[in-house]
Amino acid sequence: MYNLLEAFIKSRTSIDDATLKMICSHFEPVKTRRNELLLNYSDVCQHYYFVNKGCIRLYTINKEGSETTRFFAFEGGFGTALPSLIEQTPAHEYMQTIERSELLRISRHNFYHLVDTVPQFAFIYRQILELGFITAQKRIYGFQGFDALEKVKWVIRHQPDFLLRVSNKMAASYLGLSPSTLSRAKARL
């Protein structure tokens, strides 16, 4: 259950086994079902999640009722509603597992405790933030000015299995396209 998390940590920093076990002991396994909601619109997020199996999706619904997907975390990735977790404010977004999943979750309190007391963990968190920031930036300037077909080619290049893992509808809401337009773009590949 903890193999993937241990591998994740070991691949990013050198760490002794005792510290590694200590870190992992703060993570609690959670099994979820397809479309299970981990966080509701007005909830305040209290956990950081590591995806051992399955997939977490973060999304919002606007006044007109249409969904926008902000982020996917697949196996071996971390995911949470960061603004809410950090500022302890209502999330104004939803977090769900889109398929039957096995997650490891750590409370906000324990997470920041580890960040403050375990240098290796602070280092890994810094890496997660830096990478997350870079990815978000790339998505912004990557998509700006792209037409539908270019967006599709972009995801295929940067996340090859993305279109195979998530539904057409969810992929469309991530790419900022309507399902019909995404469908047509894929047909033109």
Place this chain on the structure above:
Amino acid sequence: MYNLLEAFIKSRTSIDDATLKMICSHFEPVKTRRNELLLNYSDVCQHYYFVNKGCIRLYTINKEGSETTRFFAFEGGFGTALPSLIEQTPAHEYMQTIERSELLRISRHNFYHLVDTVPQFAFIYRQILELGFITAQKRIYGFQGFDALEKVKWVIRHQPDFLLRVSNKMAASYLGLSPSTLSRAKARL
């Protein structure tokens, strides 16, 4: 010259004067002119910048020759080409001061040295990253599905002086609109 930087740090963490002075001593003042290029497309970024006066802009130019603005840093903000600085790869983007500016810059080496040795500085960097990540995310899901008018209202709400500080052309390239469309949207406010 260092007042704004000191205020920035003091407002975010409690710190003794000696440490504060020590941190500031690693920052070197740089004066720049309007449209001065701080970083070229194939450069590898070596500095983190703090804006004491003026404004830094980060942007790219695509094959067709049109600009996309990724980020602005105004007085009291930090800015750099983060992916390049972190990964030490060619930036594939440009960094410039859009007006006569006074910057404080710190080398990558000294920056990470401070992060690794001064806990208060590590904490501030973590805050910068968290905030940057949140801002980037908000921009993504804030803009997705917005029409031109909504985007303009969004910046006015979130960065009230933005449209006053930067040219119509640059604002348009930040919002993902053509200059004409931005012009028309402002006329409809």
Place this chain on the structure above:
DNA sequence: GAAAAGCATTGCCCTAGGTCAACGTTTTCA
């Protein structure tokens, strides 16, 4: 295992916004 609900795909129509060009104003710099 049958009924129902949800999804992907595709055709038709329409609108938001991009391109291009013209014009007046502001900025630049020699």
Place this chain on the structure above:
DNA sequence: TGAAAACGTTGACCTAGGGCAATGCTTTTC
């Protein structure tokens, strides 16, 4: 300070992509 370059605004035109609906396929549910 004056010529030239750059910019903002606006009009005319055109196209990419959204909305809606029909059809067939897949998945869920009881």
